[in-house]
Amino acid sequence: xxxxxxxxxxxxxxxxxxxxxxxxxxxxxxxxxxxxxxxxxxxxxxxxxxxxxxxxxxxxxxxxxxxxxxxxxxxxxxxxxxxxxxxxxxxxxxxxxxxxxxxxxxxxxxxxxxxxxxxxxxxxxxxxxxxxxxxxxxxxxxxxxxxxxxxxxxxxxxxxxxxxxxxxxxxxxxxxxxxxxxxxxxxxxxxxxxxxxxxxxxxxxxxxxxxxxxxxxxxxxxxxxxxxxxxxxxxxxxxxxxxxxxxxxxxxxxxxxxxxxxxxxxxxxxxxxxxxxxxxxxxxxxxxxxxxxxxxxxxxxxxxxxxxxxxxxxxxxxxxxxxxxxxxxxxxxxxxxxxxxxxxxxxxxxxxxxxxxxxxxxxxxxxxxxxxxxxxxxxxxxxxxxxxxx
Numbered sequence: 281x282x283x284x285x286x287x288x289x290x291x292x293x294x295x296x297x298x299x300x301x302x303x304x305x306x307x308x309x310x311x312x313x314x315x316x317x318x319x320x321x322x323x324x325x326x327x328x329x330x331x332x333x334x335x336x337x338x339x340x341x342x343x344x345x346x347x348x349x350x351x352x353x354x355x356x357x358x359x360x361x362x363x364x365x366x367x368x369x370x371x372x373x374x375x376x377x378x379x380x381x382x383x384x385x386x387x388x389x390x391x392x393x394x395x396x397x398x399x400x401x402x403x404x405x406x407x408x409x410x411x412x413x414x415x416x417x418x419x420x421x422x423x424x425x426x427x428x429x430x431x432x433x434x435x436x437x438x439x440x441x442x443x444x445x446x447x448x449x450x451x452x453x454x455x456x457x458x459x460x461x462x463x464x465x466x467x468x469x470x471x472x473x474x475x476x477x478x479x480x481x482x483x484x485x486x487x488x489x490x491x492x493x494x495x496x497x498x499x500x501x502x503x504x505x506x507x508x509x510x511x512x513x514x515x516x517x518x519x520x521x522x523x524x525x526x527x528x529x530x531x532x533x534x535x536x537x538x539x540x541x542x543x544x545x546x547x548x549x550x551x552x553x554x555x556x557x558x559x560x561x562x563x564x565x566x567x568x569x570x571x572x573x574x575x576x577x578x579x580x581x582x583x584x585x586x587x588x589x590x591x592x593x594x595x596x597x598x599x600x601x602x603x604x605x606x607x608x609x610x611x612x613x614x615x616x617x618x619x620x621x622x623x624x625x626x627x628x629x630x631x632x633x634x635x636x637x638x639x640x641x642x643x644x645x646x647x648x649x650x651x652x653x654x655x656x657x658x659x660x661x662x663x664x665x666x667x668x669x670x
Contacts, residue, residue, distance in 0.1 A: 281378050282509035282516035283632050283665075284388075285314025285502040291465045291620040293397060295496035300341030303394040303498045304353055310500035315513030316388055321502070323360040323386025324351050325377040327369035327393060331621070332494075335406040336398045345394040345498075360385040367525050369393070370624035370654045371661030375522055377503045389503045393625050397494035414533045425572075426483035426491070428534040433485055433574040435538040442577075442592035444485060448473035449595045450573050451489050454611045457602060458618020460642060465495050465620040490573040495620030499629055506669055517635040520649075521556025521664040523548050528658055536656065544658025545582025552583075556664035558649060560584040563664075565634055565650035566608065567627035570615040575656055580610065582657035602644075609644065624654025628663070635667040 287309035289295075289302050297305075311321055326347040330338045340349045347363045360380050364373035370393055377391045403424050410418045417423065436442060455471035458464040471489060479487040509516035525548045529540055553559050560566075560583055568579040577591035585608060586594040594600070602609035613630025616622060631650035633639040639647075650665045 281381060281519040282504060282506045283501050283519070283636075284504050284509045284512045284516060285316075285514060286310050286629065286632055287313055287500050288463050288629060289498045290463050291495050291497035291622060293465065293493070293495055294399070298342055299394050299396045299496060299498070300345055300349065300353065302496065303345040303350060303392060303500075306498040307350060307354055307390055307392055307500045310392075310502055311390065313513070314388075314502040316502065318354070318356050321354075321356045321388050321390050322358050323377065323380050323389030324354070324356075324358045325362050325364065325373050325380065325389060325391050326350065327364040327373035329369050330396065331623070332398065332403060334398070334401060334403045343396045343398060345392075350390070350392065354390075358386070360389070367527075367659055368654050368661030370628065371522060371652075371663055372524060374628070374663060375524065375661075378519055378522070381503055381505055387504060387508065390500060391503055392498060392500040393623060394498045395495060395622055397496050397621070417532055417534070422534065424534070426486055428536055429572040429574060430483040430486045432536050432538040432541055432578075433572075436574060436577065436592075437485060439538070440589040440592060444477060445473075446592040446596055447490070447573055448476045449600065450570070450576050450611070451476045451617060453600050453602070454570060454615045454617035456618075457612055458614030461614055461619065464614055464618060465493060466614070466618055486572070489617070492571050492616035492621040495622070497620060497622050499622065499625040501628070501632065514638065515636050517632050518666045518669045519663060520558070520666045520670050521552060522661065523551035523555055524661040525656075525658050536659070541578055541656055541658045542582060542588065545578060545656075548657050548660075548662065549583045552651075552662050552664065557670060558664060563649050563651050565612070565631060565644070565647050566610050567613055567615070567630050567650060567652045568610045569624055569627060569653040569655060569660065570611065570617045571621065571623065571655070573617060576610065578657050579653050583651065583653075583662075585610075612642070612644065624652060624660075627652035627654065631665040635665055
């Protein structure tokens, strides 16, 4: 299985076009990038979750774009259309596409992800009454994704003697790389460690810059078999393995204990390396998910790039500096913190561009095996890519 082409829209706080129009334009550019005609695309998959805890209307083509909406408006005549619902939106939807091509349900398949930033407060909620399990948490302030990630982050800081100064290295690296990418929201806007440490806390110890910024943006990729991809315009990038997280233990709403994250992450990593037939020591382009900055530490440890409890030390002293020959480039594509809230798309896109030799001035001298992660190690997934078929 291989990726044969891609397109990425500009990542903006609020786009000038409706999300649906932006998605159709990006999809058509991805198909053209692969050297295909619109009519040759016979499959479409997507993950269309609208990631907000606020009181916003979910409207297809406006605040989200489903595979069915795309099939209706793209102008192609696909014979396979599917949307993913479950843990790990990007990796999960990609898995649908991989299996569709593998079993012959589609020959050339469009995979896309469209993200929307509504006007007004992103997580603003007009709810006046809480029922069900959240009645025991929301009234005390334990509500929404900030509280969700602040708890395991606090656990990590206390358990391993880490501090926010160590996290500054993650933010500086993400924003440095995002500032180099023309389509990024943070293009030409790097961040210093002091700016990060001076930012106001939103849910202690999470500050503004620990969170990816909500945006409008779309990315699209064309998937096909390895044999077909070799005859197309660009050098193929091969999909060598993938894994989805197992169901998580039942907890209070949004309760992500650190132990659950790491136990679940270890199982996700075991499945990933078994599926791909490689290990962390063979990966030279790990792209770790960073929708919230602590997730970089969690993924580093879950995937085996450093021992458990050591990620906060590992990220310092240039160890993740993508400009150093000996650095582990975990955020060379800027990630979500360096691009905007595109979920796992920046990680997938960086793996494709680097392994296909299409990263331009950012092209790395060595890029042979990449890993793109999405969401949390215990509540997401990861995909292994390679420049050559295994």
